[in-house]
Amino acid sequence: MRSLLRRRPRPRPVRTPAVVAAGGALVLAAGLVWHSAYAGFSDATTPLALPTVSTGAxxxxxxxxxxxxxxxxxxxxxxxxxxxxxxxxxxxxxxxxxxxxxxxxxxxxxxxxxxxxxxxxxxxxxxxxxxxxxxxxxxxxxxxxxxxxxxxxxxxxxxxxxxxxxxxxxxxxxxxxxxxxxxxxxxxxxxxxxxxxxxxxx
The missing domain is CATH 2.60.40 (Immunoglobulin-like)
Structure with missing residues (x-):
């Protein structure tokens, strides 16, 4: 990771927090969108009526x-x-x-x-x-x-x-x-x- 940073020009210190924050925000937004879409799927069984229960004599x-x-x-x-x-x-x-x-x-x-x-x-x-x-x-x-x-x-x-x-x-x-x-x-x-x-x- 450090060798990779050495090959790139170091950005200005004042811009680094903004880039990290934006990247994090995008990842979080993508996660929210994916979960929202996933939660939209649903299914249910056919309603089943309970049998009538009674005592004997x-x-x-x-x-x-x-x-x-x-x-x-x-x-x-x-x-x-x-x-x-x-x-x-x-x-x-x-x-x-x-x-x-x-x-x-x-x-x-x-x-x-x-x-x-x-x-x-x-x-x-x-x-x-x-x-x-x-x-x-x-x-x-x-x-x-x-x-x-x-x-x-x-x-x-x-x-x-x-x-x-x-x-x-x-x-x-x-x-x-x-x-x-x-x-x-x-x-x-x-x-x-x-x-x-x-x-x-x-």
């Missing part, structure tokens, strides 16, 4: 009118009982499962009391009044009352799904029995459990 009822399915007192080894209940789900497509809540027992009776749950085939008849016309699609639980899953739809039994196009009903047949091998220690014992049917949308 879900209904679940049983036909026992909140009555106790079993009331058995003074039972002895070898005793048994059976009852049915119809559960109807409607609204949005959902999965229905059965579990228990509020389990209580004395003298460990729940550990001896056997419980079976059968899920009726689609279209099977029966309900809280009786089990006439019940057709089983299979046993969904066979064990003790003490081991029946509680407080969780996730571990519930007797799972079935609805399509959401119309209300769907399924019948459950629930049976209990006290084996003849029950020990004397369960005498004067009690056992209770509340059945809960829960539906969750898909």
């Amino acid at each position: 879900l209904t679940l009822v049983d036909d026992d009118s909140a009555q106790r399915m079993f009331v058995a007192t003074g039972i002895k080894p070898g005793a048994s009982g059976t009852g049915c209940v119809a559960v109807t789900a409607g609204g949005s497509p959902a999965t229905v499962r059965l579990y228990g809540t509020g389990r209580a027992t004395t003298n460990a009776l729940s550990g001896q009391l056997r419980l079976t749950v059968e899920l009726g085939a689609p279209g099977s008849r029966g309900g809280a009044s009786n089990c006439n016309g019940f057709t089983s699609a299979g046993t969904v639980y066979n064990g003790t009352l003490a081991a029946f899953p509680t407080d969780s739809w996730t571990t519930g039994v007797g799972s079935w799904t609805t399509t959401g196009s119309a209300a769907t009903a399924r019948v459950y047949r629930i049976g209990w029995s006290l084996p003849t091998t029950a020990p004397n220690s369960v005498q004067n014992g009690t056992a209770s459990l509340t059945f809960v049917w829960e539906a969750r949308t898909k």
Whole structure:
């Protein structure tokens, strides 16, 4: 840079600031013009309307009118009982499962009391009044009352799904029995459990 300056006549000191200032002004002006032209280009996508969002609706009822399915007192080894209940789900497509809540027992009776749950085939008849016309699609639980899953739809039994196009009903047949091998220690014992049917949308 210095060798180049030596080959040119040095301009007057009073004119140097003006030349530098003018050059800088031209460069700056060119930059502003270029950016202004660049900022003039624009484009946009076609407007897209947001979809309509709404919540679903879900209904679940049983036909026992909140009555106790079993009331058995003074039972002895070898005793048994059976009852049915119809559960109807409607609204949005959902999965229905059965579990228990509020389990209580004395003298460990729940550990001896056997419980079976059968899920009726689609279209099977029966309900809280009786089990006439019940057709089983299979046993969904066979064990003790003490081991029946509680407080969780996730571990519930007797799972079935609805399509959401119309209300769907399924019948459950629930049976209990006290084996003849029950020990004397369960005498004067009690056992209770509340059945809960829960539906969750898909």
